[in-house]
Each structure stands twice: as C-alpha cells, then as structure tokens.
Amino acid sequence: MIPQPAAPPVNPYAPYAYVEDIEEEPKSPPFSASVIDYLAKKGYHRTEATLRAESANQEIPKDADLKPTPAGPPRFFEFYSRLRAWTDDVLDTYKAEVKRLLWPIFVYSYLELVKQFYPKEAARLFQKFSEDFKKEHEYDLRGLQFITLPEHGEDKVAKLYRENRYRLSLTHHAFTAFMGFLESLPDAGFKMFLGIVQNNLDLREVDRAADDRFSFAAVIQRSKEDQDMPAEDEGIPGHRPGNAISSTDPNVGNNLANLKLGKLPMEKDLEEDVRGDLMDLDLEVPPKAGQESLVQAHERLNIKQEDEDEGPSRAEIPFPPSTARDVAIEVQKVREVRDRLKIDSRTGGVGPGLSVVMYTFHNTHDGINCMDISGDSNLVAAGFYASIIRVWTLDGSALGPEVGGQKQNSRRLIGHSGPVFSVAFAPAAYRADPNAADSHSKWLLSCGGDGTIRLWNLEAFACIVIYRGHVGPVWDVKWGPFGHYFASCGADKTARVWLTDKIRQVRLLAGHDDDVDCVAWHPNSTYVFTASSDKTVRMWSVTNGNAVRMFTGHTAMITSLACSRNGKLLASADETGLILIWDLGPGRLLKKLRGHGKGGIWSLTWSTESTVLVSGGQDCTVRAWDVTGPAKEAAPPTAKPDGTGAAGAAGKSDGTNAGNAAVPTPNISLASGSAGGAPGVGATGGHKKRGKEAGVSNDQISAFLTKHSHVYLTKFTNMNLVLAAGAYLPEQYK
Amino acid sequence: MTLWGQDTVKDVAESVGIVHLNKEVSQALSRDIEYRISQVLQEALKFMKHAKRTILWTQDISQALRVLDVEPLYGYETTRPLKYGEASLGPGQPLFYVEDEEMDFEKLINAPLPKVPREVSFTAHWLAVEGVQPSIPQNPTSNESRNLELLPKGPNANPALAAMTGADTTTTKPQVKHILSKELQLYFEKVCASVLDETQPEYRTAGLASLKDDPGLHQLLPYFVQFVAEKVTHNLKDLFVLTQMMLVIDALTRNSTLNLTPYVASLVPPVLTCLIGRTLGSGIGSLDHYELRDLAASLLGHLCHKYSKYSHNLKPRLARSLLKTFLDPTKPLGSHYGAILGLKAIGGAEVVRQLIIPNLKAFGELLDDDLQDSSVKKAEAEKVVSAILNALGTLVDDEIPMMNGHSEESANELRTKLVDTIGPVIGSRIADASHTTLAKAILEGGLLGLQ
Known part of the structure; x- marks a missing residue:
C-alpha cells in the first residue's frame, strides 16, 4: 500500500494520471495545446476533435481562449x-x-x-x-x-x-x-x-470496480435515496476525505495526522486516592454476586487496557495538581458507571428502552437561547436573548442566600450586554457520601453577542472573570472534559482554547471560511471539534493547535456536535435534520441518520457505552439512534489507526470488514471500508434499501414527541438516564 | 426586474437633491441595495438560528447591523412581531407599511399598569419510560403524533423497533388497565359480592364499611360507578339490590380519601332512577318502594350539598328534571312522591316556595281523584300528601321577614286563603291540623312569590 502523495492539480483530461506518472512527468505545457488552439481558431472542428480524442491523455492548456465574444452575453x-x-x-x-x-x-x-x-x-x-x-x-x-x-x-x-x-x-x-x-x-x-x-x-x-461506493449496487441505491445529498468527497472546499487540509495545493502533502484517541492517563496521586477510596467503599458495601467491584470498574474505566488505542501523555496536556474535589468526582463517576442501566448494542434487532425525563420551560416567549444541566443533575441554567442567565435547582430546593427573608430556587446572573448564546456548567458529580469532598457544580461559563465569555461562581453568584478576545458574537463555549480548559467559537471564523487562569486564549484555531457555530471536546481533552457555517467540521489538536481532521458532507448550517465517550466517533447534526456519524481514525463518514424534521437539531448526546446516540431539536422530538448498526455486530466499527497514516488504516479495515475485494486505486484515496458511504451495501445486497417515501433511517430506535416544546438540550447521565430540556411554545402552533 | 423598485431609488435621490438620475445608475443602485439588504438579513438569520428560533425578530436585525458596523434602526425594539398594513397604490401595486398607532401620552400615563408577565418556570415529566411514552397529559396524544412520520417505514423497517417506541397501538390502551393490580381486582370482586349478599347482613355491613373508610380505592372508583349504574338498570324490580346500590353510593361519598367530583355526573342517573322511577320493586299495589325513594332523596340531597360547588349546573339540571316529573300528570304517584322529596332535598325552602307552592292547586285536583279511590291508590295518595306536607314543613324553619300590618286572623279566613292559594286538598288538611305557623308561612311565601 503506497501512502497517498500529494495530488497535483489534476487535469480532467488525464484520467489515468497515476501517482507515479505525475511524479515522474514534468509538468511542461504539452505540445498539442498550441495546435488545438490553432485548429480551434481556424475553425477546423473535426480535425480538432480527432486530435483531442487521440490525445485524451494529454494536457490541455489552461489558458484557453475564454474571452467573451463582444456581441452579447x-x-x-x-x-x-x-x-x-x-x-x-x-x-x-x-x-x-x-x-x-x-x-x-x-x-x-x-x-x-x-x-x-x-x-x-x-x-x-x-x-x-x-x-x-x-x-x-x-x-x-x-x-x-x-x-x-x-x-x-x-x-x-x-x-x-x-x-x-x-x-x-x-x-x-x-x-x-x-x-x-x-x-x-x-x-x-x-x-x-x-x-x-x-x-x-x-x-x-x-474506477467503478475498485470502490464499493461506485459499484452498481451502490450507484443504483444512491440514485434511489441519496440524490439529494452530495457524496462525502464532493464539495467546495476541495476537500480530500481523510485529510485535514482543505486545499488542493500539491505542495501540501496528504498529512493525515496520527491521532491518539485513547484515554488520558490519570495522574498518579489521583489514581491512588481514587483507588483507595473505592477499596473502602467496596469493603463497606461488597459488590453483589455477578457485579464487578468498584475497583474493577475503575480499572476498566480509567486505566488503559491492552486492546485500546494509544492515549496522549499527561505531559502534553498539563493540568494543575489534583484536589480532593477531583478525587470525589472521579470516585462518584466510577460508582455511577458501575451501577448504570446497561445499554448493550442491539440484540435480536431490538434497541434498548430508554427513559427520558423532560424539563419543560413555560412562559419563555421564545426568549431562551440555550440551556445546560450540571453534571450532578442539581442545577439547570438558561441563557436568554435578553442578556441574562438564570439558574434553577432542578428539585426546587433553595439556591443561595435568602432574598427578603424568602427562599429562592433560582438566581439571575446579570452581566452580558448581548444575547447569551451558550451556557456550560463545569464538570461536577453528585455528592453521595456526605463525608466526601464537595463535588457540586461550582462554575458556569457563558458567552454571548457582546463578544465576551464570562466565568460565574455559583456560590457567590457573581461574575469572576471576563475573557475577551473574540471579535463579534461568541456562538458557543464548552468546558473540557476535566475542567480547567475550555473552548469557544464565534463569528470571527475562529475557535479558541482557553485556560481558566489566563485571560488570553492559549490556542487560536483558524481555518474555517465562515462563522464557527459549535464546538465540542474529545473525551481525553486533547482534541477540539468545531463546526462552521462553511458546512465543514474540523478536528484540532489542543497540544499544537493544528488541524488534524476535516469532515465535509453537510449541506446546511451545523447545529450540534458531540464526540462519543469512547473517543472514536463524532456525531454532527445540521439544520436540515440530518445527523452524520464520523469515524475519527480514518476520518471517514460512517453513517447518515435521517428522521429529524427541518429546523435544527440543537443537542446530541452519547450513551455511556457509546452505542446509542440521542438527539433533540426544533421539530419537538427526542430521538434515539442505534450507532453500531445491524450489519456489524461483531466487529468494532473503527479500524485501529496504526501509525502508517490513513491509507494504511483504511486499507487494513478494508480487508477485515466488508469482505468485498476492494483495492483502492493509487491516485485516489477513496478506499472502501468500514467508513464507506453506505455501510453494508455491497456486502449485504442493499440491506438499507428502502422506499423513497421513507424519510426515517432504519437506525432510529425510537422517537418521542413533546407537546409543542422545542428540545434545546439532551443529556445522558453516567447512569444512562436521558435528561431533556426545552421551551413550551404553544403560540407557534396555533 | 429587481425586488427593489427603481422608483424608490429615484424618490430617495430626489429627496437628497439629485434630480436627474441616470437610469443605469438607478438600476445598479437598486441591485446593490438588494444585495446589501440580503447581507443584513443573512447576518440577522445567524442571530435567529443561534437563538434557536424560527421567527426573525427586529432585535436580530439590530444585532446584525451592529455586527456590520452600521448604526441600528431605532424604534423597532420589540419582541412582538411587527404588524403590516396594506394599502393599494393602483391595480396590482400593493404598498406595505408598518402600522404605527399614535398614542395619547396623557392616556398612556393614566392607563393602569400592565400585568406583570408570568415568571419563567419549568416542570418535569417522563417523556419516555423504558422506551415507551406514557400517555399522560404532559405528552402529546397519540392522535397528534400519528400524523407525523416518526418511524422508519418500508419493507426493511424493523417491526421490533417500532414496537419498542411506543407509538405502536399497544400504548393507546387505557392506562388503568395496566395499573389495576391483582389485589385490587380481588378486592373489587369481594366487595361487589358482599354488598349484594342477601343472607348475611354482617357481610354487607362489612363491605359498606370498607368502602366508607378504606384508603387507596381511587383506582377502583370508575369500576364502582360502572357497577352501580349497571346493577340499577338491570334490577329495577329488586328493591334490595337498589337499596344496596344507594348505600354503596352513600358509602363512596363518605370516604374522605376519595375524590368523587369527576364521577358525580355518572352517579346522579342511578340515584334519580331510584327516586322517580316509574315502577320500582314489585310494581303498583305495594308501598314498599317509598322507603327506597326516601333513601334516594336524602342521598340526592347529600350529593347536591357536597358537590354542587364544583359543578355549577348540577342543581339546575336536577331541579329541571324533577320538576318535569312533578308536573307530568301521567306519571304514577310514586314518581310524584320522589320528585317532591327530591325538590325539597336539593333546594330546601327556596325551591319549595318557588316550584312546589305555585303548582299545588292544580296538583291537588289530581290528588283528589286518587284520594277518593280504592285502598291502594288512596294509600299512595296519602303518601304523596304527606310528602307535600313534609316539603312545606321546611318553610316553617325558614325565616321570612314579617310584613307590616299583619294581624291575627280567624281560622276561617285562614282556611279560605289557604284553599285559594294551594287548593282544597292540601289547604284543608293544613287548616284541619290548625298548624297556623305553617299556614302563614305558606301564605306569605305565596305572596312573596307573587311580588
């Protein structure tokens, strides 16, 4: 397998321009250009045509005479x-x-x-x-x-x-x-x-035979269902799938960066403390028969297993020394994950039964822009168009000091001078043990139309820091999975990564051609995903600020992003109601999930096992999707990136997966594989084929309609309960 | 050709003093204006989308202008959508303008303050439990969701998945069916059997006592209501069953843990049946059904007293149907008896005064025939007369303002007046009993009614 070198600007008339050819052949202007030009000028069309046909492999001058005829348009x-x-x-x-x-x-x-x-x-x-x-x-x-x-x-x-x-x-x-x-x-x-x-x-x-996406079955199938969608590798940025760079400049190599998608190892002291605490808990309440002990769960969850991907080292992503709070959060996380409602990938074709709690906001008059629920499921925050933020306790208990002798279950945070477009709670955990350190949510980030990001303390209910840097509105802000870091993006076409203790950004991620609309973190805190109005999704490395992947295929503004908890898949959703699942390793499209109505999918969330995706949006539905898919129950969906770059990885997954002997042509890296546009098409004979009238993908497990409430937020807890929140807007449905 | 009329450009040009505007210039300008406006709109759309809305607000335009570094338009800051009026410039030339009312400042200041808007609040409910959407008021009904295409269709769609979602027909079954436990079902059967047990009175009492006191029966309530209604309709000849059913209703209304309000409407028909039914028990010729009618009347009074405040039309509806029976000469005496007692039970003195007294004279004539009749008919008529007297008795307790110029009258005068007002049959009876307080009450009531 030859790694894909840079393709020079390929002339369309050179269909068989193999990599070797291009490398060897100097790019001299071909001799026949002037002849054809001459013939064309003189009007010898037939001769010209013959010459053209014979020299189909030859270069054609680019600077062909294209001046408009003076007479008329x-x-x-x-x-x-x-x-x-x-x-x-x-x-x-x-x-x-x-x-x-x-x-x-x-x-x-x-x-x-x-x-x-x-x-x-x-x-x-x-x-x-x-x-x-x-x-x-x-x-x-x-x-x-x-x-x-x-x-x-x-x-x-x-x-x-x-x-x-x-x-x-x-x-x-x-x-x-x-x-x-x-x-x-x-x-x-x-x-x-x-x-x-x-x-x-x-x-x-x-070559049709070389790629299952161009096989007869695939083409016919696509003509049936996918006519309204561009292929993954089609589009304006001139993107090459599986490449991080959008340009077609031959000098830019096919540098599919090697990703470290594994877990971030725990700090040694933290790990020891967590282990000690869990051992105590195990002694206190011994695990039931057949249940793994907390220490075992911890090892499975937090310690790198042999068959897992390489993770980043802690030196790459510096964190402050851990505190008792970190220990308490990690301990609680292990407890929750162990005792969760298990959602296994589908067995016998039946998806898991999810439980969804819906929080419906009343009397909002469509004034709420964004919401978040804290990690301990105790607080909910909403950002309003009227520049304020309100925080409530979910159970209605008192919040903060009394006002005028009356207990309050909500607080207003006032400070922004423009609409608040995103709020985010810092990582937190439920405090199950009263003796443990405080692990409640303490910090809230918000960003808004005034171009600032604000950090609020949830004990004093005051703004602590204002982070300035963005020019124009800031559309989204998200905490890193372990806190301390956060990422923001805005109308100035950049995304920025910040540390809470520095008032300037530490990374500036520039490259998008239009507003950057949403941002998401990889669970190991090493990568950031951004989605832009230019309809691309990019993946950036936090360590050096480089773009490492790019995903194209959306046709409308992307409204939501979420990376799976195992760190291997990314889900992105757009305004047309389409969800795309990307395989990060090879950088390819894995699945298209259709079903949502038009108007934006505002939130995506993954189950703890990363097998089920839940989405909620403007069409007043919460939907659950099966990500693993019926076609590949046994094999994990991703090929392991093995350090030789994408071509190698893709090729490898090729052999193991669908089983159709597909050999990618050297000049085009359109390898088939797990990431093929239509998984399982070639192998199973059109399993996914369906009638044109069907607008919902078969991967949908269930859809729950709300009563005239747009769903702004969906969130899987560690125990696999889904929390959803939205605003009841009956006036729009009269 | 362009959306933006060239006339508008010309008008604006003239307003700033450029009289002769080249046609090409104005064309180019109108195209450019169109482009600039679309630029602003696109920017404003971004704000709308990030605010997760589908309706563009004027503030979005203001924000967009701010981003584009243009001075915003003042005076359009409103969360309400703008109202457009339409005027016609000529055929096919509509002109749209923003309706801008002139406000009288004086009026505005003196107007009462507008209502404080409702506070933003939230409620929680289960949108789905184990993959099935519970049919509770917070969730849309299955009718609403049926129109939408929520599930994969087509030959390859997985039927098992469809069943999991709960949009399947399985969830449209009534919720009680799922919840009614074995214990409750057993209890229901036992109680129903016990209250109808003719041989063991203690068994009946136990059943009724349980209905009267036991908590946690609310899920069975519709079943009991149904049970009563069914038994009453099918056992009109069996006075025992009817009486027991009345007792069951009574027991249910006495249970402090039950909220009977929604079921009153379905409880009333069986009670009315027992009160004014044409033939109850073995039929004409026996007097035993009057006891049942007494019971039903008091039960009706109890229901009215307890639940009329939750249902404003309960009393009027009852009064109407009772009065109809009372005034229908073709009905048997038993029905009349019930109607009179019922009227008394639902409204007391006021109803008696307004609805019974004015009709007594005519009714008395009807009774007169029966009083002359054979033994059974006569006994029945006597019953009715006693019911009337009973009803009139309420007037005595009811205080009536004494009228001026009231003097002692002779017994004879009183008698004639009574006969005049309420007819010879009843009138003479009251006079015979020399119940002067009652007589006065009737007469004054009658006068009051006439006033």
Missing part, C-alpha cells in the same frame, strides 16, 4: 440548458453521477455572468434553473441570489466558490460520457464549459 443559458437536457437523457447508470455536475457548473456559470456584468442574463439563468437545487443547496442559493454586480464578488459565497475548486468524483464511464457531450457542443459552449472544468472543478475519476 456568453451563451451560458443556452448551453446550460443543453447540458441539463443531456443529463436527463443519459443512461440510467450514469444519471446519478452526471447529475452531480449540474450544480457546480450552474454556480460557476452564474458567477461568470455576474463577473462579466450581465446581470439580466445571470438572473435569467438563476430563475430558470435554481429551482433544481432548492432542496440541496438552499443556503448557497440564498447567498447567490443577490450577487448581481461584479462588486459583489467579495461576498462570502462567491469568494468561497471562486477561490476553491469544486471537487467531484466520477466513474470512468460517466466521465467519458461527459467529455463526449462537451465535444458535441459548438465551439463556444465547449470552451465555456471546459473553462469551468479546468479552472473551477476538481474532477476525480474513480
């Missing part, structure tokens, strides 16, 4: 219509693939018309054809619609498309068919589209 409208008619007419096997070409060509045609200052012609094109893409690209269309003057080229969407190449994979036959069509066009149209293909597209050719 370029005929994009006419030729786009022809292209569309052709895609309708083409053989069914290719249809799904060539249809994917329409969107990028449409966008670039439109932008070209705008650039050349033909607003009317551009509007005509837009009006006539934008309807086709409404479903999938609504958000981009909305941005494009009003770009009508050349000056508007600075717009976000326009810039994104101009500065990047749209990446698309086609099978060989579809590619040839497309080229055949271009050939058949009159000269002007041919040049126009060729210009787009050369300058703006990054077409990749794949």
